[in-house]
Amino acid sequence: MEKEHIIKLLSEKMKLIRIEKGYTQDKMAEILGISKKTLVQIEKGRIQAGWTCVVALCALFRDSEIIQTTLGEDPIDVMEIIGRNGINRAKERTMGGKVWWKDLQKEGRFRLQQNLISQHYRILDNANFRWYSSFDIKEAYSRFKELTDELN
Numbered sequence: 001m002e003k004e005h006i007i008k009l010l011s012e013k014m015k016l017i018r019i020e021k022g023y024t025q026d027k028m029a030e031i032l033g034i035s036k037k038t039l040v041q042i043e044k045g046r047i048q049a050g051w052t053c054v055v056a057l058c059a060l061f062r063d064s065e066i067i068q069t070t071l072g073e074d075p076i077d078v079m080e081i082i083g084r085n086g087i088n089r090a091k092e093r094t095m096g097g098k099v100w101w102k103d104l105q106k107e108g109r110f111r112l113q114q115n116l117i118s119q120h121y122r123i124l125d126n127a128n129f130r131w132y133s134s135f136d137i138k139e140a141y142s143r144f145k146e147l148t149d150e151l152n
Contacts, residue, residue, distance in 0.1 A: 003051060003082050009070050010057060011048040014039070017057065017066050032056050055079050096128040105141075107148045112140060123147060 010017075018028040018039075029039040032053055041047045049057070058075035061067055071078045097103075101113040101122075109126045121140035122133040132143045 006071070006078070006082055007048050007051060007054050010054050010067070011042050012045070013066050013070055014049065014057070015043040017061055017064050018043075020064055020066055021061060031060060055083070094122075094124060094128045094130050097122075097124065105144060107144075110144065110147050112144045 018025070021028075023031070025036050025039050025043075029036040032039070033056060034049075034053055038047070042049050042053075058067060058071075058079050062075050064075075067075045097113045100116050102116060103111050103113055104121070105112045110123055110131070111126075112121060112123050114121050118135075120133060120135045121137060123131045123140070123144050125131060131147060132140070134140050134143075
């Protein structure tokens with residue numbers, strides 16, 4: 001999931017979460033640190049919540065069945081993975097990059113690859129799980145160094 005997708009999903013569920021927890025619009029807005037007017041706009045689908053509001057929603061209402069069902073697991077874990085671009089956590093298993101990828105660097109159990117078509121970068125472990133991806137080469141090398149320093 002991407003940050004924008006999470007924002008859209010939880011913005012659409014904000015009213016249901018508020019009702020599930022039994023709060024008025026005034027109280028929910030106070031808890032989330034937004035104005036009642038902003039909350040009403042989110043609930044009516046006129047605007048989406050900001051990233052900070054969504055993170056606060058997940059942290060403060062992590063026991064919400066609606067949030068857990070929407071995200072498929074512990075909302076704090078999801079926020080951490082999205083917010084940190086997956087650093088220190090494997091995201092998904094890949095095919096290993098045998099066709100459209102070239103290895104740029106290998107160290108320990110990690111390898112940094114670049115896609116030959118899109119030119120974006122990713123970090124895989126030796127089981128072909130993707131830990132990070134980005135179009136920013138400096139950030140990709142920085143994350144690669146972080147991972148190899150911390151996890152090898």
